[in-house]
Amino acid sequence: MSDQRHTGQPASSGASDDAQIQPPGTGGGEGVRPSEATGSSHAEIEGRDAHGGPGAGAERLSGAELEQRYANPGLPAHVYRRSDVDPKAAKRREREVAALFGLSTLGTLLFIVAYFAVKPSGAEGAEMLERVGLSTKLLGLGLGIALFAIGAGAIHWAKTLMPDDEVVVVRKPMRSSDEDRAEAVAVMKEGAAGVGLGRRKLIRNSLLGALAPLGLLAILPLRDLGPLPGAALTGTAWKPGRRLVTDPTGRPIKPEDIPIGGVVHVLPEDIEEYEHPINEREKATTLVIRLAPDEIKNEKERDWSVDGIVAYSKVCTHVGCPVGLYEQQTHHLLCPCHQSTFDVTRDCAVIFGPAARPLPQLPLAVDDEGYLVAREDFHEPVGPSYWERG
Ligand code: FES
Numbered sequence: 003m004s005d006q007r008h009t010g011q012p013a014s015s016g017a018s019d020d021a022q023i024q025p026p027g028t029g030g031g032e033g034v035r036p037s038e039a040t041g042s043s044h045a046e047i048e049g050r051d052a053h054g055g056p057g058a059g060a061e062r063l064s065g066a067e068l069e070q071r072y073a074n075p076g077l078p079a080h081v082y083r084r085s086d087v088d089p090k091a092a093k094r095r096e097r098e099v100a101a102l103f104g105l106s107t108l109g110t111l112l113f114i115v116a117y118f119a120v121k122p123s124g125a126e127g128a129e130m131l132e133r134v135g136l137s138t139k140l141l142g143l144g145l146g147i148a149l150f151a152i153g154a155g156a157i158h159w160a161k162t163l164m165p166d167d168e169v170v171v172v173r174k175p176m177r178s179s180d181e182d183r184a185e186a187v188a189v190m191k192e193g194a195a196g197v198g199l200g201r202r203k204l205i206r207n208s209l210l211g212a213l214a215p216l217g218l219l220a221i222l223p224l225r226d227l228g229p230l231p232g233a234a235l236t237g238t239a240w241k242p243g244r245r246l247v248t249d250p251t252g253r254p255i256k257p258e259d260i261p262i263g264g265v266v267h268v269l270p271e272d273i274e275e276y277e278h279p280i281n282e283r284e285k286a287t288t289l290v291i292r293l294a295p296d297e298i299k300n301e302k303e304r305d306w307s308v309d310g311i312v313a314y315s316k317v318c319t320h321v322g323c324p325v326g327l328y329e330q331q332t333h334h335l336l337c338p339c340h341q342s343t344f345d346v347t348r349d350c351a352v353i354f355g356p357a358a359r360p361l362p363q364l365p366l367a368v369d370d371e372g373y374l375v376a377r378e379d380f381h382e383p384v385g386p387s388y389w390e391r392g
Pocket of ligand 1: 322337339342
């Protein structure tokens with residue numbers, strides 16, 4: 003690896019410290035030309051238009067021709083500092099840097115002395131607090147001076163005395179020579195031949211037989227994650243013809259039991275007979291609300307109602323809190339957790355808050371004995387949205 007830098011001897015002196023000095027004969031330094039920088043013999047390069055594609059009159063230029071086509075920008079003129087051209091100025095900078103490093107040493111000494119000399123132990127009450135305060139201040143001061151001064155000294159050194167001339171590092175081509183590549187291939191082939199997989203078919207086949215099922219070791223333990231949820235996430239205990247019973251008394255209800263504006267919390271009858279009744283209760287909990295029939299604005303909602311009685315899942319579609327607050331005047335259902343608000347007269351559409359979709363409606367009917375029953379289960383999963391529901 004080689005490099006190139008401005009090495010002209012500084013020739014002037016006597017300017018002010020702030021002035022930047024331009025020695026004669028250094029403008030437009032000799033830059034490294036592209037072919038020198040890469041060290042490669044350019045392959046032929048196809049002409050390109052302004053967008054990088056082959057130009058209309060694409061011509062093929064050799065590397066040498068390209069070098070003539072694009073001027074060598076070279077290096078910008080190097081600007082010398084005062085300390086580069088004036089030995090006295092350089093000596094002053096040196097002393098300044100040394101002073102900063104010396105100040106750092108003093109800071110370190112202050113820290114060490116303060117650490118041993120000002121000890122809170124042995125004192126009590128106000129005196130101890132006073133010593134803690136003094137110790138902390140001195141330790142902080144010493145550490146601050148030590149770190150700041152050493153950093154400032156290093157920066158001052160780099161900016162005023164260290165070489166700051168531009169350097170071009172010539173990169174070598176990354177590609178190995180053809181001989182090296184051929185040698186590497188030969189070594190690999192030789193190694194493969196030595197292993198003898200081609201000749202020893204028994205070993206090769208048994209190795210493949212051992213590797214093929216190896217992936218099962220990673221897959222089999224997934225069984226321990228438990229049974230698949232099946233329909234547990236999508237269905238509830240509501241089934242066609244199942245009666246609505248009040249929660250928690252378990253009393254079946256008839257339409258005439260609910261006045262206009264009334265709200266009843268209901269569950270499916272016999273929910274306690276399920277294997278996991280608590281889970282089923284959480285999913286199937288439902289609010290029954292009676293509206294005046296002409297207050298229902300949505301056709302599907304009206305179709306699934308009985309005499310203005312509508313039933314909606316009580317599980318908020320945001321993150322699953324119980325939607326338990328009903329405003330009789332506005333017909334709004336409010337979730338207390340994050341204030342999602344649903345309009346019961348418009349199929350429980352979300353009118354405020356973070357919930358992403360309406361509360362699912364339970365289709366209702368009346369059985370032979372006049373009790374309210376579910377016509378079928380909810381048509382969509384209840385509760386928070388998840389990956390299948392967006
Ligand atoms: S859970 Fe209902 S708004 Fe968040």
